[in-house]
Amino acid sequence: MRRSAVKEPEAGGQTATWTSAEQELYTALYREMTRIRRFEEAIQSLFLKGEVYGTTHLYSGQEAVAVGVSSVLERQDRVAGTYRGHGHALALGMGTQELLDEMLGRATGINGGRGGSMNVTSLRHRYMGSYGIVGGSIAAATGAALALRREGGVAVAYFGDGATNQAYFFECLNFAHVFKLPVLFVCENNLYMEYTLTTAVSGGDIQSRAASLGVRAEGVDGMRVWDVREAAARAAQRARAGEGPTLIEAHTYRFVGHSRSDPARYRPDGELGAWRERDPLVLCRARLEADGVDGEMLDALEAEVADELAAAEVAGLAAPWPDTAGLPGEFAEQTKPDRAGAPSRLAEQPQRNEGGAR
Amino acid sequence: MSVIELRTAIRDALDEELARDERVVFFGEDVAVAGGVFAATPGLHERHGDARVFDTPISELAMAGAAYGAAVCGMRPVLEIMFGDFLPLAMDSLLNQASKFHFLDGERGCPLVIRCVVGAGGRFGAIHSQMPVAWFHGITGIKLVAPSNPADAKGLLRAAIQDENPVLFFEHKRLYSLKGEVGDELVPLGKAAVVREGADVTIVSAMKGVHDSLAAAELLADQGVEAEVIDLCTIRPFDVETVLASVRKTSRIVVVEEGPLTGGWAGEVLARVTEHALGELDDAWRIATADGPVPYSPPLEDAFLPGPQRIATEILERR
Numbered sequence: 001m002r003r004s005a006v007k008e009p010e011a012g013g014q015t016a017t018w019t020s021a022e023q024e025l026y027t028a029l030y031r032e033m034t035r036i037r038r039f040e041e042a043i044q045s046l047f048l049k050g051e052v053y054g055t056t057h058l059y060s061g062q063e064a065v066a067v068g069v070s071s072v073l074e075r076q077d078r079v080a081g082t083y084r085g086h087g088h089a090l091a092l093g094m095g096t097q098e099l100l101d102e103m104l105g106r107a108t109g110i111n112g113g114r115g116g117s118m119n120v121t122s123l124r125h126r127y128m129g130s131y132g133i134v135g136g137s138i139a140a141a142t143g144a145a146l147a148l149r150r151e152g153g154v155a156v157a158y159f160g161d162g163a164t165n166q167a168y169f170f171e172c173l174n175f176a177h178v179f180k181l182p183v184l185f186v187c188e189n190n191l192y193m194e195y196t197l198t199t200a201v202s203g204g205d206i207q208s209r210a211a212s213l214g215v216r217a218e219g220v221d222g223m224r225v226w227d228v229r230e231a232a233a234r235a236a237q238r239a240r241a242g243e244g245p246t247l248i249e250a251h252t253y254r255f256v257g258h259s260r261s262d263p264a265r266y267r268p269d270g271e272l273g274a275w276r277e278r279d280p281l282v283l284c285r286a287r288l289e290a291d292g293v294d295g296e297m298l299d300a301l302e303a304e305v306a307d308e309l310a311a312a313e314v315a316g317l318a319a320p321w322p323d324t325a326g327l328p329g330e331f332a333e334q335t336k337p338d339r340a341g342a343p344s345r346l347a348e349q350p351q352r353n354e355g356g357a358r
Numbered sequence: 359m360s361v362i363e364l365r366t367a368i369r370d371a372l373d374e375e376l377a378r379d380e381r382v383v384f385f386g387e388d389v390a391v392a393g394g395v396f397a398a399t400p401g402l403h404e405r406h407g408d409a410r411v412f413d414t415p416i417s418e419l420a421m422a423g424a425a426y427g428a429a430v431c432g433m434r435p436v437l438e439i440m441f442g443d444f445l446p447l448a449m450d451s452l453l454n455q456a457s458k459f460h461f462l463d464g465e466r467g468c469p470l471v472i473r474c475v476v477g478a479g480g481r482f483g484a485i486h487s488q489m490p491v492a493w494f495h496g497i498t499g500i501k502l503v504a505p506s507n508p509a510d511a512k513g514l515l516r517a518a519i520q521d522e523n524p525v526l527f528f529e530h531k532r533l534y535s536l537k538g539e540v541g542d543e544l545v546p547l548g549k550a551a552v553v554r555e556g557a558d559v560t561i562v563s564a565m566k567g568v569h570d571s572l573a574a575a576e577l578l579a580d581q582g583v584e585a586e587v588i589d590l591c592t593i594r595p596f597d598v599e600t601v602l603a604s605v606r607k608t609s610r611i612v613v614v615e616e617g618p619l620t621g622g623w624a625g626e627v628l629a630r631v632t633e634h635a636l637g638e639l640d641d642a643w644r645i646a647t648a649d650g651p652v653p654y655s656p657p658l659e660d661a662f663l664p665g666p667q668r669i670a671t672e673i674l675e676r677r
Binding site: 053054055102105106109113114115116117118119132133134135162163165166167193194195196198200201202259261262266321322323324327328330 | 387388391392395413414415416417418419420443444447480481482483484485486648649650651653654655656657658661662
């Protein structure tokens with residue numbers, strides 16, 4: 001194992017006990033992580049059947065990061081995700097059906113089938129977008145923070161370890177520091193930038209880079225949703241208090257290749273298996289059960305999520321295809337209401353949060 | 359001659375140039391150990407070593423700037439920018455330094471090549487399917503090379519690496535698996551190829567569009583119309599003489615471009631032809647993509663791309 005090595009057995013090592021409110025919260029977060037995992041499995045299966053096209057970058061293994069971070073976000077906050085963004089979007093309460101339909105290229109998709117896996121956008125879910133350019137999310141969230149800070153909002157940028165070698169990373173962290181912008185820079189360090197081990201092409205370490213730019217940095221076990229949530233809560237509190245940005249380096253792992261075409265041959269023997277023992281779903285369920293949450297109830301919850309995905313798949317495959325007549329014109333109409341993302345307007349809109357993660 | 363895929367032709371060209379000239383280096387993201395995410399460069403790292411073929415961080419700004427600096431100081435770098443959609447990250451050095459060096463120095467050039475994967479049809483969505491040619495078309499001092507087949511891919515890439523100027527080399531993702539005979543000849547930059555002869559209409563295109571145009575020509579032949587198809591091969595500088603010679607024969611020209619109609623290179627081809635041969639033209643127009651991003655959904659993307667049927671239909675309707 002490299003860097004974030006496997007730690008002691010999780011559930012057994014816990015001493016603190018969750019309150020009943022916390023049990024309820026983490027049960028909801030467990031459900032949300034399960035929904036993301038089942039969603040990604042459905043995508044994988046549909047891709048193999050030729051129903052999802054192009055390529056996909058699955059979030060399996062990293063669920064605790066987006067779910068933990070999203071659990072501290074408020075209505076006025078905004079999130080910039082990556083091309084590995086299904087989990088980023090779902091964790092904000094995006095519906096299973098509307099995201100699945102987008103992957104299937106259907107008119108009923110969240111972006112009408114225009115976007116696809118790497119280009120999901122939905123401001124009504126507080127989701128600025130899945131940024132297809134490595135590092136693009138970092139800049140997007142930096143700008144979002146400029147717009148949000150007056151109203152106490154924070155912006156979240158998800159990005160991978162590889163993105164910390166992009167100019168975007170250095171320029172935006174410095175920029176956010178200089179203007180004390182309320183940004184959570186959430187680096188999902190899954191060890192690999194596409195097919196290459198990130199440490200093989202990087203100097204120093206990610207937290208030191210942030211610290212050298214004046215940005216407070218902390219590392220967190222990205223497989224433990226409660227650790228991620230607590231780190232995100234600290235960072236969000238600082239941001240809302242006007243104390244500026246924080247970098248959270250979440251040590252995590254993707255259980256699949258970089259994309260559909262990647263067999264992940266670069267992994268050393270045993271690495272995937274070792275990380276699978278720290279599957280964020282397994283750790284969360286073990287912790288819940290250790291705290292006395294009823295296992296049968298969790299079984300039922302898992303079955304519900306599986307049913308939800310199965311139903312969504314049937315409905316999605318029956319959904320209508322988009323028509324070129326429905327494509328937006330080249331330019332937005334001047335008379336349309338402001339969709340630029342002004343927080344005061346968006347805050348008035350109903351927020352869906354089907355996963356119950358907040 | 360051997361029959362190989364276009365991706366193999368790319369690798370062979372790199373292999374031969376790395377072996378021929380020790381000043382040549384090749385670098386990019388996932389190109390060395392992994393052999394490229396489109397499997398275009400396997401084996402080069404093993405054969406030529408860490409110093410000549412290497413993986414970089416995801417740092418396009420550094421990659422392009424370093425390629426410029428190395429080129430000016432005696433190397434002949436070949437850089438892979440994985441998807442052409444990422445070229446804007448590398449644009450500053452290319453536009454503000456590499457393309458100006460020869461003008462400022464007055465003598466020497468800046469011999470670097472940037473390869474990238476381009477084009478729609480792969481269901482990759484709006485930010486991994488674009489055709490970046492037009493973004494760079496207005497920059498003086500950079501050659502824009504766009505092969506349509508394995509033989510040209512190899513011959514043009516070798517010529518690009520031997521060229522003294524910055525070259526952007528576009529590889530259409532829908533052509534990587536195309537097979538064809540490949541020899542050892544260099545294919546000169548700036549020279550178009552007449553890939554089908556005909557007397558009734560001239561179709562000018564590049565990359566995937568050449569194949570669509572040839573398929574359209576077959577549809578037209580069934581209707582008694584003989585189309586001449588020209589593969590530009592190099593889009594800047596383009597071979598205006600070959601196009602003019604064809605138009606003088608056919609008096610009608612359509613330029614097929616994968617890329618937005620407005621501001622595309624097809625407009626430049628028509629402008630040159632019009633300036634030189636207005637009196638000999640009966641018709642001149644463009645077939646390009648809509649002025650909008652590439653959609654993801656299959657029916658939307660298929661409708662977005664100009665295909666053989668549309669090309670043939672427009673030619674018949676405008677007779």
